[in-house]
Amino acid sequence: MEVAIRKFMRYPVEETAAKHERIVKEASRLFRERGFENVSVGEVMKAAGLTHGAFYAHFGSKEELQTAAVAYGQKVSLGRAQRSKSNKKSKGSFADRYLSQWHRDNPGDGCTMAALAQEVARSTPELKAAFEQGLEEILPAIGGERKEAIFQAAAMIGGVVLARAVQSPRLSDEILWSVRQELG
Amino acid sequence: MEVAIRKFMRYPVEETAAKHERIVKEASRLFRERGFENVSVGEVMKAAGLTHGAFYAHFGSKEELQTAAVAYGQKVSLGRAQRSKSNKKSKGSFADRYLSQWHRDNPGDGCTMAALAQEVARSTPELKAAFEQGLEEILPAIGGERKEAIFQAAAMIGGVVLARAVQSPRLSDEILWSVRQELG
DNA sequence: CATCAAATATGATGACCGTCATACTTAATA
DNA sequence: TATTAAGTATGACGGTCATCATATTTGATG
Numbered sequence: 170m171e172v173a174i175r176k177f178m179r180y181p182v183e184e185t186a187a188k189h190e191r192i193v194k195e196a197s198r199l200f201r202e203r204g205f206e207n208v209s210v211g212e213v214m215k216a217a218g219l220t221h222g223a224f225y226a227h228f229g230s231k232e233e234l235q236t237a238a239v240a241y242g243q244k245v246s247l248g249r250a251q252r253s254k255s256n257k258k259s260k261g262s263f264a265d266r267y268l269s270q271w272h273r274d275n276p277g278d279g280c281t282m283a284a285l286a287q288e289v290a291r292s293t294p295e296l297k298a299a300f301e302q303g304l305e306e307i308l309p310a311i312g313g314e315r316k317e318a319i320f321q322a323a324a325m326i327g328g329v330v331l332a333r334a335v336q337s338p339r340l341s342d343e344i345l346w347s348v349r350q351e352l353g
Numbered sequence: 354m355e356v357a358i359r360k361f362m363r364y365p366v367e368e369t370a371a372k373h374e375r376i377v378k379e380a381s382r383l384f385r386e387r388g389f390e391n392v393s394v395g396e397v398m399k400a401a402g403l404t405h406g407a408f409y410a411h412f413g414s415k416e417e418l419q420t421a422a423v424a425y426g427q428k429v430s431l432g433r434a435q436r437s438k439s440n441k442k443s444k445g446s447f448a449d450r451y452l453s454q455w456h457r458d459n460p461g462d463g464c465t466m467a468a469l470a471q472e473v474a475r476s477t478p479e480l481k482a483a484f485e486q487g488l489e490e491i492l493p494a495i496g497g498e499r500k501e502a503i504f505q506a507a508a509m510i511g512g513v514v515l516a517r518a519v520q521s522p523r524l525s526d527e528i529l530w531s532v533r534q535e536l537g
Numbered sequence: 538c539a540t541c542a543a544a545t546a547t548g549a550t551g552a553c554c555g556t557c558a559t560a561c562t563t564a565a566t567a
Numbered sequence: 568t569a570t571t572a573a574g575t576a577t578g579a580c581g582g583t584c585a586t587c588a589t590a591t592t593t594g595a596t597g
Binding site: 290317330333334 | 387390488489499509512527
């Protein structure tokens, strides 16, 4: 995002930026898999191939990382939604992919909203703002009237959230299927 | 639930049961307000008017308390849904009440699923089973074809979850309104 | 009234974690 | 090549928390 202009940068700029992005990327994945509270800063850094001490050269706090991770995750989701929309032959398949068993079983590579919305709701204004901006950008990619797009987003997110929270695979599948049916 | 038959019960049975219920009730409220991870056992016990040490006379672990709290919260929601259904004059007002500003702003007295589903999804089979049983009981109270009930539940839960996660009150209201409109 | 175990209170213990202090490493600049 | 500050690593600190150990209190029973 913002690259400060400095006289001396003894470490290559692009390498530092790459590390920064790797931290955010791994954080985003881990947070989506296990939630903010169940992932430590040290764990994120290890996943990024660094030690915990280096963290504070990149972020001011864990909260800042959470915000960056949510913003990143929303960007990824936006790209997927836009690709789904522009892809003519896959008309209507965005909901199918969203409400798939694969998405349900792989939160770490799935929608940030379906994984972290409730934790975001209890967090800082900055985090909620990052979440909101992502949602606002995704809504047009869903298409149709804004009111309908919001409704469809709510139903899809609610469907995946419910499907992940129940115990029986049978019911979980039924939830995904039901929401797909009613949306289609 | 299960009251063991013992020769000696030096503390009055009903008082112990009342304390037990108070612990679950306060836990349910606190968990819905701030999530499992952000509420300590000691805090729950203090809210119930006891000290932390007494906790393990009532529950084997915090996880057990979480399960009991979710089961309790689901029962409360079931009661509300059933009352809404039997109340003829308030036809269709269940969704209105569910998607209200009041519900959004008072998670501690609101739907357990809209508050804790994502944390439940990452938790134990027992917890997911308690969540699931609650959902299964609530679905008939929503009414209509089962497929539709599931869809409506997903949309309503998703709507409240989204409304709570965004920063702008304007957008939050719009989400509640949009889902209400499309469901009506 | 003495006894008993259930329930409670107080106080540890051990683990985890966010953050900071400090020293070291890096490679572009002068 | 010496210098510089960005970036990294190691280690520590302080706090929180779930859980357990231990002692105390309770009140129905004998």
